[in-house]
Amino acid sequence: MNAISFSRVSVRVAVDGSETPKTLLHDFSLDLSERRIGVIGANGSGKSTLLRLINGLVEPSDGAVTVHGLSAVSDVRRVRGNVGFVFTDPLSQLVMPTGREDVELSLRRSVKNSRERAAKAEAVLARFGLLHLADQSIYELSGGERQLLALAAVLAVDPTVLVLDEPSTLLDLRNRELLRRTVAGLDQQVIMSTHDLELAMDMDRVLVVESGRIVFDGSAAEAVARYRALCAAPLPGARLGEASR
Numbered sequence: 001m002n003a004i005s006f007s008r009v010s011v012r013v014a015v016d017g018s019e020t021p022k023t024l025l026h027d028f029s030l031d032l033s034e035r036r037i038g039v040i041g042a043n044g045s046g047k048s049t050l051l052r053l054i055n056g057l058v059e060p061s062d063g064a065v066t067v068h069g070l071s072a073v074s075d076v077r078r079v080r081g082n083v084g085f086v087f088t089d090p091l092s093q094l095v096m097p098t099g100r101e102d103v104e105l106s107l108r109r110s111v112k113n114s115r116e117r118a119a120k121a122e123a124v125l126a127r128f129g130l131l132h133l134a135d136q137s138i139y140e141l142s143g144g145e146r147q148l149l150a151l152a153a154v155l156a157v158d159p160t161v162l163v164l165d166e167p168s169t170l171l172d173l174r175n176r177e178l179l180r181r182t183v184a185g186l187d188q189q190v191i192m193s194t195h196d197l198e199l200a201m202d203m204d205r206v207l208v209v210e211s212g213r214i215v216f217d218g219s220a221a222e223a224v225a226r227y228r229a230l231c232a233a234p235l236p237g238a239r240l241g242e243a244s245r
């Protein structure tokens, strides 16, 4: 069975003051079974929308999304139990005052005994080099520290699928390498959107999204080349460069 399947999916949203809905993703079908899948594309192309379909944060307007055979709409609770989702903005994910409490919260269902839970949280935080920050307010952490913490809290519960929405935006070089090594060493299937083309090159299969369409699906090297070519073409109506004339 394919791990993640999109069948004739499209996503449309209502737009205030308009009778015509906006199409965020045009009709597409995909079966994703590779271990490392990248999603690249310009800002606003539809990457996050595509990822959010996987755990039911966005529902398809048409078609079906399944994860290990479970519908991401009608079986959304079970799907979310299998799919760990790391948001671009860690503050939209971290809900407890400190990192330690957040990781322990993640573990509350899988580890019932509080001493065992505390020990497991400690081990997870140590794995990400975050122990020294475990009891600090999350608001006192740097963006990159929060991003790592959000990843640690999601990985603590061993999801079978890990979805990462631009996980390296705030990371410095050392922590980006930690993320790369961590992702490379995971048993889980990983689906990751990124603007970091080096990270994309680590993936087994890469999708290029452009204006709500998957315009390329294949090897990382070809996908990156395709994306570079797309970016080299002038955007209709773009005006930024004119300021320097």
Ligand SMILES: Nc1ncnc2c1ncn2[C@@H]1O[C@H](COP(=O)(O)OP(=O)(O)OP(=O)(O)O)[C@@H](O)[C@H]1O
Residues within 6 Å of the ligand: 013, 022, 024, 041, 042, 043, 044, 045, 046, 047, 048, 049, 050
């Ligand atoms: N609920 C919504 N209602 C209206 N428009 C939306 C909604 N959600 C997303 N969009 C629009 O859909 C498009 C795709 O958004 P999405 O967040 O998927 O892009 P993205 O490729 O992840 O972008 P980025 O790289 O900037 O994060 C954008 O133009 C966005 O403004």
